[in-house]
Amino acid sequence: MRFEALSTLTAAALAAAAPATAPVEARQEKTDVPNVTVIGTGGTIAGVGSEFDTTGYEAGVIPIKTVMDRIPDLDTRANVSAIQYSNKASEAFVSSDMVDIAKLTNDLLCAPDSDQAGVVITEGTDTVEETAFLLDSLINCNKPVIVTASMRPGTAVSSDGQGNLLEAITLAGSEKAKGRGAMVVLNDRIQSAFYTSKMNANNMDAFDEKNAEIGGFLNYEPYFYYTQAQPTFKKTFNLDETLKNNATSLPKVDMIYGSQDFDSGLITAAASLGSEGIVIQGVGEGSIPSFAVDAINEVVDQGIPVVVSAKPIYGASVPMEDASSASYIKSGYVKAAQAKVYLELALANGYNMDQIRELFEGDLRSAIFHQ
Ligand code: DGL
Numbered sequence: 001m002r003f004e005a006l007s008t009l010t011a012a013a014l015a016a017a018a019p020a021t022a023p024v025e026a027r028q029e030k031t032d033v034p035n036v037t038v039i040g041t042g043g044t045i046a047g048v049g050s051e052f053d054t055t056g057y058e059a060g061v062i063p064i065k066t067v068m069d070r071i072p073d074l075d076t077r078a079n080v081s082a083i084q085y086s087n088k089a090s091e092a093f094v095s096s097d098m099v100d101i102a103k104l105t106n107d108l109l110c111a112p113d114s115d116q117a118g119v120v121i122t123e124g125t126d127t128v129e130e131t132a133f134l135l136d137s138l139i140n141c142n143k144p145v146i147v148t149a150s151m152r153p154g155t156a157v158s159s160d161g162q163g164n165l166l167e168a169i170t171l172a173g174s175e176k177a178k179g180r181g182a183m184v185v186l187n188d189r190i191q192s193a194f195y196t197s198k199m200n201a202n203n204m205d206a207f208d209e210k211n212a213e214i215g216g217f218l219n220y221e222p223y224f225y226y227t228q229a230q231p232t233f234k235k236t237f238n239l240d241e242t243l244k245n246n247a248t249s250l251p252k253v254d255m256i257y258g259s260q261d262f263d264s265g266l267i268t269a270a271a272s273l274g275s276e277g278i279v280i281q282g283v284g285e286g287s288i289p290s291f292a293v294d295a296i297n298e299v300v301d302q303g304i305p306v307v308v309s310a311k312p313i314y315g316a317s318v319p320m321e322d323a324s325s326a327s328y329i330k331s332g333y334v335k336a337a338q339a340k341v342y343l344e345l346a347l348a349n350g351y352n353m354d355q356i357r358e359l360f361e362g363d364l365r366s367a368i369f370h371q
Helices: 008-017 062-071 093-110 125-138 161-172 265-272 289-302 336-348 353-369
Strands: 035-040 079-084 118-122 144-149 183-186 189-191 213-218 221-224 254-255 276-283 308-310
Touching: 008 276, 035 093, 062 079, 062 161, 062 308, 093 118, 093 125, 118 161, 118 213, 125 183, 125 221, 125 276, 125 336, 161 183, 161 213, 161 221, 254 265, 254 336, 265 289, 276 336, 289 336, 308 336, 336 353
Parallel strands: 035 079, 035 118, 118 144, 144 183, 254 276, 276 308
Antiparallel strands: 183 189, 189 213, 213 221
């Protein structure tokens, strides 16, 4: 594989969107294959440990270009450029990282003179679903955005990173991948970013969310179960509007986990720590104990929206038929981690309470209550 300087476009996109220190690698020259850029951020796919180490290894160590170099004949799939945005574990991502990655992806793919067919983001699996959901909501130029990762570092016996990255790059360069929103690729699965979740903390089939599955790979080549489609409940936001006034991060939204013996003081505490919005993962389909309602009403009265998601992975947090019967908003089919992202985006776009309720509840409300 031959690597050369980045194209002017890619270099400009990086300069505009990523931290000044982000090292840049790569560009191959071939005209009969698509151009794809891989943005490396860290995680297990860049991890190092012993051959038998699938838990105690160090994540985010080797450059993404080194992972790419281990893939045979990659240049028959795409002209691949690599951008090393960061090399860290995904639990260490902060809001400004997400903003940088969204801007970088958007500049690479959606600029009027873009020469890129698709973008791949490599990341630790722990927060892949949040990155993928954010990009799905913000990158709207019909080109594939693929988030991939691995559950075993490249040093482990039977590691999965190389194969996942090869499949992600192939998918990013594929015509078949257009118009399907952002997707997550791991373990031969193609999953819709809107619906996917990490389902297993340890094994290689960590993203086997059955409602999210839209396709797979054979011989590292992608296929889809359906013709081009987007998730019914998906909403999109304009990136420039979202980041108006040169915002470098999104509004602060915090999350509270529901349980027996729930302490509603956490809601008040979140507000006093500066939360601009709160997501509560309610038990079951988003049930809130009656003794917590006063605390919720109090923060909503202060202008802080409270969105309640379901705790089980499958199923919806169902809106109440009479929207005025609760000050909080039910998240519908949007899960807790993803509801946090939606709420951040809604707040960044200046949505009022009614607009936020419509964002989360609107489609389901019209489907089941015909409102
Ligand atoms: N903590 C991890 C991360 O999200 C490493 C594990 C992984 O990549 O699956 O970066």
